Amino acid sequence: MVFNKLVLAFQMSKKYGNLVRAWRMLMDPEGKMYVCKNQLLKVCTKIDFKADRKALWRVLSAENPTATTIDMLDPAGAEMLANFQLWFKSRYGDHTGFLKAADPKGTRQVHHAHFKKFLKENGMDMTNREYSRLFNFLDLQGKG
Numbered sequence: 852m853v854f855n856k857l858v859l860a861f862q863m864s865k866k867y868g869n870l871v872r873a874w875r876m877l878m879d880p881e882g883k884m885y886v887c888k889n890q891l892l893k894v895c896t897k898i899d900f901k902a903d904r905k906a907l908w909r910v911l912s913a914e915n916p917t918a919t920t921i922d923m924l925d926p927a928g929a930e931m932l933a934n935f936q937l938w939f940k941s942r943y944g945d946h947t948g949f950l951k952a953a954d955p956k957g958t959r960q961v962h963h964a965h966f967k968k969f970l971k972e973n974g975m976d977m978t979n980r981e982y983s984r985l986f987n988f989l990d991l992q993g994k995g
Contacts, residue, residue: 853910854902855902855903855904855906855907855910856907856910856911856924858900858901858902859895859900859902859907859924860924860925862898862899862900863877863898866898867993868987868993869928869984869987869988870921870924870925870928871921871925871928871929871931871932871987871988872987872988872990872991872993874921874924874925874928875988875991876991877894877897877898878890878891878894879921884920884921885915885918885919885920886918886919886920887917887918888908888912888917891904891907891908891911891919892904892908895907910923911923911924928984928988931981931984931985931988932985932988935975935985938974938975942973942974952969952973953965953966953969963983963986963990966982966986966989967979967982967983967986970982970985
């Protein structure tokens with residue numbers, strides 16, 4: 852059954868670059884932070900997932916029989932997103948406040964180097980690899 856989860860993770864990462872981006876764009880575009888079985892099955896059809904879908908659902912819904920969350924698919928990615936969310940909410944209130952601070956000119960684009968510099972200067976302490984990973988999670992178009 853874990854094999855099915857790995858196959859799904861591979862297929863989603865291959866198509867979207869990383870699991871968090873795939874989750875946000877494919878599985879949970881509305882940002883509810885959970886998906887039900889029907890949504891998962893639609894995604895499986897969309898990406899031509901050939902493995903056992905029922906077994907996949909059993910693995911991903913082990914903690915909640917009616918829904919699954921990103922942490923069931925990518926625990927480390929989910930933790931990184933949660934920590935980032937706690938950090939920016941404590942400093943900026945919400946994502947709008949964060950974006951205004953990170954992009955004061957309102958260009959609606961924050962490039963990787965600026966993102967890293969902004970986080971560092973504002974107390975988000977991470978390794979270079981973690982900054983890059985977080986940026987890639989948030990960069991839905993994958994344009995850097």
